[in-house]
Amino acid sequence: MIAQVWKNQQLTIKTIEHLSMVFVALAIIIVIGVAIGIFLYNKKYLSNIVLNILNIIETIPELVLLVILMPFFGIGYKPTMIASILYSILPVARNTYVGLIQVDKQYLESARAMGLAEREILWKIRIPLALPMIAAGIRIAIVFVMGVITLGGLIAAGGLGGPIQTGIHLYDRDIILVTGLWIGILAVLLDSIGSFIEKVLNRKYGYD
Amino acid sequence: MTSSNRFFNKIQEIKIDNVTKKYGSITAVQKVSLDVQGGELLILLGPSGCGKTTLLRMINRLVEIDEGEILINEQNVQDFDPVLLRKNIGYVIQQIGLFPHMTVKENIGLVPKLDGWSEEKITKKVKELLQLVSLPPDEFINRRPKQLSGGQQQRIGLARAMVMNSPLLLMDEPFGALDPILRKQLQEEFIGLKEKLQRTIIFVTHDIEEAFRLGDRIAILKDGKLIQLATKNELLVNPASDFISDIVDSKQKFRHLDNLTVKDIMLPLEEKYIFQLSQTAESAIKKMKDAEIEFGVVLENQQYIGTIKLNQLYANPDKILSKLTAEVPVFKPDESVTVAMNIMKNANNFIGAVMESKPIGILLANELLTKLV
Numbered sequence: 001m002i003a004q005v006w007k008n009q010q011l012t013i014k015t016i017e018h019l020s021m022v023f024v025a026l027a028i029i030i031v032i033g034v035a036i037g038i039f040l041y042n043k044k045y046l047s048n049i050v051l052n053i054l055n056i057i058e059t060i061p062e063l064v065l066l067v068i069l070m071p072f073f074g075i076g077y078k079p080t081m082i083a084s085i086l087y088s089i090l091p092v093a094r095n096t097y098v099g100l101i102q103v104d105k106q107y108l109e110s111a112r113a114m115g116l117a118e119r120e121i122l123w124k125i126r127i128p129l130a131l132p133m134i135a136a137g138i139r140i141a142i143v144f145v146m147g148v149i150t151l152g153g154l155i156a157a158g159g160l161g162g163p164i165q166t167g168i169h170l171y172d173r174d175i176i177l178v179t180g181l182w183i184g185i186l187a188v189l190l191d192s193i194g195s196f197i198e199k200v201l202n203r204k205y206g207y208d
Numbered sequence: 209m210t211s212s213n214r215f216f217n218k219i220q221e222i223k224i225d226n227v228t229k230k231y232g233s234i235t236a237v238q239k240v241s242l243d244v245q246g247g248e249l250l251i252l253l254g255p256s257g258c259g260k261t262t263l264l265r266m267i268n269r270l271v272e273i274d275e276g277e278i279l280i281n282e283q284n285v286q287d288f289d290p291v292l293l294r295k296n297i298g299y300v301i302q303q304i305g306l307f308p309h310m311t312v313k314e315n316i317g318l319v320p321k322l323d324g325w326s327e328e329k330i331t332k333k334v335k336e337l338l339q340l341v342s343l344p345p346d347e348f349i350n351r352r353p354k355q356l357s358g359g360q361q362q363r364i365g366l367a368r369a370m371v372m373n374s375p376l377l378l379m380d381e382p383f384g385a386l387d388p389i390l391r392k393q394l395q396e397e398f399i400g401l402k403e404k405l406q407r408t409i410i411f412v413t414h415d416i417e418e419a420f421r422l423g424d425r426i427a428i429l430k431d432g433k434l435i436q437l438a439t440k441n442e443l444l445v446n447p448a449s450d451f452i453s454d455i456v457d458s459k460q461k462f463r464h465l466d467n468l469t470v471k472d473i474m475l476p477l478e479e480k481y482i483f484q485l486s487q488t489a490e491s492a493i494k495k496m497k498d499a500e501i502e503f504g505v506v507l508e509n510q511q512y513i514g515t516i517k518l519n520q521l522y523a524n525p526d527k528i529l530s531k532l533t534a535e536v537p538v539f540k541p542d543e544s545v546t547v548a549m550n551i552m553k554n555a556n557n558f559i560g561a562v563m564e565s566k567p568i569g570i571l572l573a574n575e576l577l578t579k580l581v
Contacts, residue, residue: 106301106303106304106305107305107307107308109270109301109305110299110301110304110305110306110307110365111305111307112270112294113268113270113294113299113301113378114294114295114299114318114319114368114369115291115292115293115294115295115296115319115372116291116318116319116322117291120322124318124322125307128309129307129308129309204309205308205309206308
């Protein structure tokens, strides 16, 4: 059953497609999310409003977000990627911002006292010490991105969401089960990789 | 640091003139004026909240002055760029603040690196400083802060503060978080270091004993005001107010001295301080690290042999303790403290052992002051 579904639904190629979408989306999310976090750290008065806007985006159900984007970006790859990115920037941006803000005062005081400029403190002290926190945000983003991209199958985005849709339309239990479980396994795998990276960072940059 | 960024090679004088700092309606420091002479160790002493730390932090502009001025070698600190000013002044705090994501070398070498020193020059300087604070460079240079005991961290903190060779050192209760015996040992080492380095040091503490032990002169603050600035003897003999005489307890200071015995003053010998003569130095080092101590008493068949110090063990990790044990004066518990102190002073030792049929305690010279004051 598994081999047949795998072959008929071309799951190897779909998996590659799916993962490449996930990684591209994540890369963009990390760049934008960390940049927003650092920007907000520099302009703290904007942090409330920006994080609230991101929060509002995140409260929109994934399906609705996809639908809202369709008039602007059509169907398929583009709106799915944009939706997954919009949806997952908040945890990365928020964790970056919080990680930078909450660095223990003793480190900041000794850095300042030894004559580091604020910019040097940001890059040499705050960002390294915020890395475990940022990694935790990225882990949340991984789960979100997996979800949105799978849902993108609904609007022909490619990846493993496609076979799921096929299975639903044909009411084919085998396809739904095999593909569904496979996506689940992939999500767990990605999350464990994220968790491993988080642990390594914690060991290197964490406080105790 | 390029030569144009070096503001002073030697401190002639620091003049604190009528300085005030307010936080809202609270006045943390109120019209304080005092002079620090080049080369001296000046203590700022007072209860918590008296403004001593605020005053210290105004010197390197971690706190900005509201009124008055601070002059270093007749130059107003307000005229310097604060970041460059701080590079010219060493600073040590109680929490130490070693960066957890950097090794010992990276911690000490951070500012030199930002200033563009070469890798070899940094390594050389770091090793030199580790040597100075009695940590074997090769063992410690690549460690991370969490692999260090409290005393070792504080030594690295001190090394880090000295890396730019600044002639002025500000210290804010640097030994405050250490256990009493370790604190005494570090104070002891620090006194030696101070003689060697010839720097001007301003040292904040609330510990009267530490103040008397380390300070050339002592400034006592209360409620943001300077009450008295004097040498220790002046404070004892001529306290400016009842507050001072309470602090130094000059009225009754040594009245009971003759009645005290060694037993009253000694610290009981805990298991963690006990080592066996047949042990290797290596195993002793490990035990000291685990117990976070740097000093121990060596026994053989329950009999007292002598004492060992961690930094001596480091120098000879392959030997057994019998080769490394030093003799210190031995006292009976009912001996007079005055006599014991005299013997220790003549032997130039700050530690003594207390014995009955077996060792029962450690006598520390300055514990006497703590108990009396």
